[in-house]
Amino acid sequence: MEFKIEKKLKKSLGRAGVITTLHGEIETPAFVAVGTKATVKSLNPEQVKDTGAQAVLGNTYHLYLQPGDAIVREAGGIGKFMNWSGPTMTDSGGFQVFSLGVAYGKDISKITKITDPSLLIPERFDDNDAPRLAKIGADGVSFKSHLDGSIHYITPEKSIQIQHNLGADIIFAFDECTSPVEDLKYQEEALERTHRWAERSLREHINLNADKASSFIGLLSPLASGALPLGSSACETPSKRESSSALFGIIQGGRDENLRKKSAKIISETNIDGKYFDGFGIGGSFAKEDMSSAVRWVNEILPENKPRHLLGIGEPEDLFMGIENGVDLFDCVLPTRLGRNGTVYTKFGKIIITNTKFRNDFLPIEEDCECYTCGGKRSDLKGAQGLTLRSQGYSKAYVAHLFHGKEMLAGTLASIHNLYFIVNLVKKIRQTIIDNNFFEFKKEFLKNYLSPHQV
């Protein structure tokens, strides 16, 4: 993996660049589609590609449980397995330490509305035997499978081994995403743990690469003698080579400035015999107000020449914030989850498509949207005189009808629109960095998007 910065945003940390992987380039800043279980929910890879998404991010924990990383490896890696030819990434399972741990069954998530963490500290105490599916142990995390209740102990080494089997282009160190509700003392402990795990992740990654390199040499000998192993093809060798991935370290530290900066410093300096992380993830569960400062503190310290991924974010306003503060990659479940649940993005804010007022609204979700759902990607249609026509696309009334009827196509059409909306918002922002009008665009977009007026 390589990363090249093309242009920097003046008076800020922002930049536009290109990440080159063995499966293609990612022009950054970029929004990566989330495909937890090796599928972007309700979309096939072609539909994902048509939204403009350049990469897909799967999940270690989910794919380890089902179908198992051995199967994915046998299939030729997550990309081949899911029939996605572009760049792929996998998350380490670190988020599940949080979502299946302290956050399990609670009203806390990636973004919390609680601004003052001290408000919730008392709750922590009568909370210790609350049911949870993830428990942090001495040198890893024990997970109780949400599928069948079986217990799995995931260590940093295990996470990296699984991720090597999954074979994504970019993989992440195993970390602990902490709850914003935890106090400073806990955040410190957790951060030290994440840092120890980071080093172990990196070490395992390097060891596995070394093993691969030696088995790769081993593979060469029968080829050199012209004796192809039965069942193998000439493609085998390059595909083995393709399995080498880049490892990103993850910064944590909650909302505390010192911890965030310390984490950025330690993770960026972590190395095994002079081998460092290839890029960085910025993790954590935030109160929304804390996010921009946390990102800025971190990115001021991280080396400029390596990509930074703001994990699990975000909403349009978060994307502007992140990009301005030096983030290169984002991923977020919102476009697809909101889509499946009947909420769609528009430049004037989100709308709930099932609302009564859309039942007889025969216009597309956004008339000038270029996504398939809104009709924009239908320019291949020809009129009587051979003129190119713009399809009317699907109307709000129709999409609403599909939701009311619980038709599968509902989630698909809404997800296509949402993913297109977010992916292309980031693309537009990238272009404004290159064209030197980022701040104007940001002001104009957010003025419309955050204002309450209707579509």
Place this chain on the structure above:
RNA sequence: GCGUCGGUGGUAGAGCGGUCAAAUACUAGGGACUGUAAAUCCCUCGCCUUCGGGCUACGUAGGUUCGAAUCCUACCCGGCGCA
């Protein structure tokens, strides 16, 4: 015509003397969702309300009872059986 079973909120369907404005599901209305325990979850769903409560309701009309969706009578409507 006789007998019999039944008629409950937008729908289906519990309730079978007080704790019933009536379980539950669906529909409907509104909302939430940020490295996916998620095609999920939450709230509302007779009318009025100063949110304490008030009023009208379980086919219709009477009656029994301190009290009836629940018991009795008549009538209306529907299913089934017999003529």
